[in-house]
Amino acid sequence: xxxxxxxxxxxxxxxxxxxxxxxxxxxxxxxxxxxxxxxxxxxxxxxxxxxxxxxxxxxxxxxxxxxxxxxxxxxxxxxxxxxxxxxxxxxxxxxxxxxxxxxxxxxxxxxxxxxxxxxxxxxxxxxxxxxxxxxxxxxxxxxxxxxxxxxxxxxxxxxxxxxxxxxxxxxxxxxxxxxxxxxxxxxxxxxxxxxxxxxxxxxxxxxxxxxxxxxxxxxxxxxxxxxxxxxxxxxxxxxxxxxxxxxxxxxxxxxxxxxxxxxxxxxxxxxxxxxxxxxxxxxxxxxxxxxxxxxxxxxxxxxxxxxxxxxxxxxxxxxxxxxxxxxxxxxxxxxxxxxxxxxxxxxxxxxxxxxxxxxxxxxxxxxxxxxxxxxxxxxxxxxxxxxxxxxxxxxxxxxxxxxxxxxxxxxxxxxxxxxxxxxxxxxxxxxxxxxxxxxxxxxxxxxxxxxxxxxxxxxxxxxxxxxxxxxxxxxxxxxxxxxxxxxxxxxxxxxxxxxxxxxxxxxxxxxxxxxxxxxxxxxxxxxxxxxxxxxxxxxxxxxxxxxxxxxxxxxxxxxxxxxxxxxxxxxxxxxxxxxxxxxxxxxxxxxxxxxxxxxxx
Numbered sequence: 001x002x003x004x005x006x007x008x009x010x011x012x013x014x015x016x017x018x019x020x021x022x023x024x025x026x027x028x029x030x031x032x033x034x035x036x037x038x039x040x041x042x043x044x045x046x047x048x049x050x051x052x053x054x055x056x057x058x059x060x061x062x063x064x065x066x067x068x069x070x071x072x073x074x075x076x077x078x079x080x081x082x083x084x085x086x087x088x089x090x091x092x093x094x095x096x097x098x099x100x101x102x103x104x105x106x107x108x109x110x111x112x113x114x115x116x117x118x119x120x121x122x123x124x125x126x127x128x129x130x131x132x133x134x135x136x137x138x139x140x141x142x143x144x145x146x147x148x149x150x151x152x153x154x155x156x157x158x159x160x161x162x163x164x165x166x167x168x169x170x171x172x173x174x175x176x177x178x179x180x181x182x183x184x185x186x187x188x189x190x191x192x193x194x195x196x197x198x199x200x201x202x203x204x205x206x207x208x209x210x211x212x213x214x215x216x217x218x219x220x221x222x223x224x225x226x227x228x229x230x231x232x233x234x235x236x237x238x239x240x241x242x243x244x245x246x247x248x249x250x251x252x253x254x255x256x257x258x259x260x261x262x263x264x265x266x267x268x269x270x271x272x273x274x275x276x277x278x279x280x281x282x283x284x285x286x287x288x289x290x291x292x293x294x295x296x297x298x299x300x301x302x303x304x305x306x307x308x309x310x311x312x313x314x315x316x317x318x319x320x321x322x323x324x325x326x327x328x329x330x331x332x333x334x335x336x337x338x339x340x341x342x343x344x345x346x347x348x349x350x351x352x353x354x355x356x357x358x359x360x361x362x363x364x365x366x367x368x369x370x371x372x373x374x375x376x377x378x379x380x381x382x383x384x385x386x387x388x389x390x391x392x393x394x395x396x397x398x399x400x401x402x403x404x405x406x407x408x409x410x411x412x413x414x415x416x417x418x419x420x421x422x423x424x425x426x427x428x429x430x431x432x433x434x435x436x437x438x439x440x441x442x443x444x445x446x447x448x449x450x451x452x453x454x455x456x457x458x459x460x461x462x463x464x465x466x467x468x469x470x471x472x473x474x475x476x477x478x479x480x481x482x483x484x485x486x487x488x489x490x491x492x493x494x495x496x497x498x499x500x501x502x503x504x505x506x507x508x509x510x511x512x513x514x515x516x517x518x519x520x521x522x523x524x525x526x527x528x529x530x531x532x533x534x535x536x537x538x539x540x541x542x543x544x545x546x547x548x549x550x551x552x553x554x555x556x557x558x559x560x561x562x563x564x565x566x567x568x569x570x571x572x573x574x575x576x577x578x579x580x581x582x583x584x585x586x587x588x589x590x591x592x593x594x595x596x597x598x599x600x601x
Contacts, residue, residue, distance in 0.1 A: 031101060031154040033077045033143045034060050037163035038096075040130045042198070043121075052198045054116055056162050061112040064104040068487075069480055075154070077101040077146055078112075081139040084129025088142055094134035101146045106487040113488075136168055137178035144182075144189060157191045164198040167209035176210065183214045224417060250395060251364060254338040254375075262374050263367035264338065266395075266427065267360040275479055314592075317562040317601065331398040338394075338404075343387040349405060353430055361406060361425040379423060382408040393427070403430040447522075454514070454521040461511035474498045555579055559601045564592045 034056075036042075042053045060078060067074055078099040087096045099108055115121050143159045169176040186193050195215060197205040207215075207222045217225075248265035255261050280289045295304040310321040322330070338361075363375035382389060389406035404427050411423035447455075474496070481493040508515075555575045558564055564572070565588075572591045576583065583594035595601075 029073050029075065029152055029154055030071065030156045031075045031077075031147055031150065031152075031158070032063075033079055033101065033146060033159045034063075035079050035081065035139060035143060035159050035161045037082055037161075037165065037168075038080045038124075038128065038130055039082045039132070039163075039165065041164055043124075043130070052162075052164060053121065056198075057112055057116040057121075061109060061116060064109050064112065065484065067104045068109075068484075073103060075101045075150060075152060076104055076108075079139065079142060079146075080128060081136070082131055082134040084131045085127070090142065090145065092135070092138040092142060094131050095139055095142050096128050097142070097146075098128075101150055106489075110488055134168075135175050135178065137175065137182040140179065140182040140186065140193070144185065144191060147189070147191060157189070158194060159186075159191060160194045160196060162196045162198065164205075166197070166206045166211065169210070180214055183216070187216070248362075248364075249359065250336075251367065252337050252395075253368075254340070254361075256340050256374070256378075260374075261368065262371035263364040264371070264375070265362050265364045267362060269360045270357060273473065273476060275476065314565070314589075317596075328398055331400070333399075333401050334392075334394045336394050336396055336399075339392045341390045341392060343382070343385075344390055344405075346386050346388055346407070349388065349407070349428070353405075353428070355429040355431050355435065358404075358429060359427040360422070361427055362422070379408050379425065382406075382425075383410055389425070390430075403432065404428060405430055451518075451521045454518040458511060458514040458518045461514045462507065471499050472496075474500055550574060555595060556599050559595050559599050564595060 036053070036056055038053070042056075043051055045051050064076060067076060076099070077097070080096040080098055081094060083094050083096045085096060086093055087098075099111070102108070115124070140159070147154065147157045169179065183193060193215060195211055197211075199205065207217070207225065211217075212219075212222050247267075249268050250266040252264055252266065253261045254264045280291075281287065282289055295309060296302065297304060310323050311327055312319050312321045314320075363371040365372045378389070388408070391404050391406055392401045393404045394401045406425035407428055408425055409421060409423060411419065412421040413419050477496045477498075478493075481496055484490075485493040550571055553567070553571070553575060555578075558567065567575075569586075569588050569591065572588070572595070576591065576595065579598070581594055581598045583590050585591075
């Protein structure tokens with residue numbers, strides 16, 4: 001079983017949530033150049049009337065638009081080769097730099113959109129043209145030169161090559177040899193070359209003719225490559241997966257026992273995608289403002305420095321203060337890392353053990369040699385035995401240890417050999433005994449056999465395969481489409497289909513009889529949802545009982561017993577008004593202090 005342990009990028013970025021026991025890469029800005037073959041065959045419609053060049057430009061345009069949202073500071077560029085005319089600083093023949101390496105902008109996106117949407121690709125034949133003469137080595141050198149001339153320090157450099165020719169220099173061995181040498185230089189310059197082969201009327205793309213040696217691939221690696229892209233959706237998905245930066249959230253050591261450690265990276269496979277935060281501008285100059293916070297001593301209005309401030313907590317009515325060094329000593333448990341405690345059957349994990357979103361674990365061979373081999377062996381045995389690894393995770397130097405389960409996952413690919421799920425371990429956070437809660441749940445109503453059967457039939461009729469990729473956040477989509485319409489000077493935003501809304505007509509057509517049978521079995525005759533009695537808030541406690549409970553509280557007794565923190569702010573304010581006690585602030589701590597001062601506690 002091939003686990004594909006060499007397919008993930010090992011670059012790491014800083015994170016506030018995790019610490020690192022190893023070094024990190026400082027720059028997080030990336031450079032990406034789209035290198036597009038402009039031979040006539042790339043402009044020839046297939047049996048469905050689709051043109052490869054049009055699909056590629058559309059995919060590039062979508063990448064630009066996604067970059068504006070996700071990584072607006074990344075640098076992108078578009079280079080054509082096998083063209084009749086040239087446009088580049090080195091005057092290389094048959095190479096045309098359509099867009100230099102720069103940040104994505106509205107003008108650049110509109111330029112690509114104009115080329116894609118016009119019937120003649122914005123006069124491509126007359127402005128740029130096609131040619132059978134070209135040097136792939138010069139095209140690669142041009143991309144390398146664009147990266148070298150960039151004044152921005154880049155975290156990664158990638159070139160995406162689109163072509164439908166599997167042997168571009170079949171009759172020119174000198175050009176073929178030069179291209180291979182230039183590809184080797186890419187390795188030394190840390191430039192990743194990614195090939196996107198296109199299908200020509202169902203013809204086979206043979207890597208062995210040229211690109212296997214150019215990309216330095218073994219026969220086994222060639223067999224694992226995805227099939228050439230034919231559909232636009234498939235091409236766009238592959239570009240998105242290659243463009244996605246698989247940076248580690250953290251780099252840690254994984255201790256398997258005395259003297260046995262391996263290096264691992266922790267990734268976030270899922271995270272909430274937020275809207276961009278608001279930026280405050282000066283009303284007169286339109287310049288971005290800067291927020292500065294200062295702490296003052298209440299009695300003298302003296303400005304306090306960080307060294308003058310201590311942290312305080314209230315325990316049993318007493319104020320305990322700590323300085324920064326004491327706080328660090330209290331918070332210090334272990335050095336950052338992952339420690340193996342044992343193994344448990346996967347059946348021991350329950351759904352209610354979920355605490356918060358987890359992470360993904362993957363080996364880091366560049367830090368400790370042999371980590372991938374040990375990690376692979378551990379993963380295989382966990383999959384074979386159906387167990388998970390129980391571990392203690394300390395993400396940062398001053399973070400408390402967390403109990404986690406490492407759930408093994410085998411690599412999954414689709415019919416085109418495109419990876420769907422990577423191989424590795426999912427990190428699932430487990431609760432401590434202190435985190436578990438027991439509730440006094442009301443006794444449920446036992447349904448009848450007919451009601452259960454009606455529910456089963458309804459569920460089976462409305463059952464479908466859930467995939468998160470099918471559902472986009474409607475709030476984010478609406479927000480960004482309006483921003484895009486403003487930036488690109490469009491009359492109206494692009495329409496968005498909200499798939500989170502139920503399709504009532506289709507549901508009625510598919511399960512109308514089952515829904516009717518379920519309602520008849522569960523709800524009695526004459527039942528109305530709007531006529532159902534609403535229960536009072538607060539677990540069934542009515543307003544009269546709540547008022548009696550508040551009036552029964554003795555504020556002075558509660559203050560002397562140290563129970564003021566258990567009361568809510570509205571209750572404290574009501575009791576203080578009743579006793580004629582005033583407070584300077586509106587926070588709970590201010591109210592509690594005012595009550596204690598009044599009763600001299």
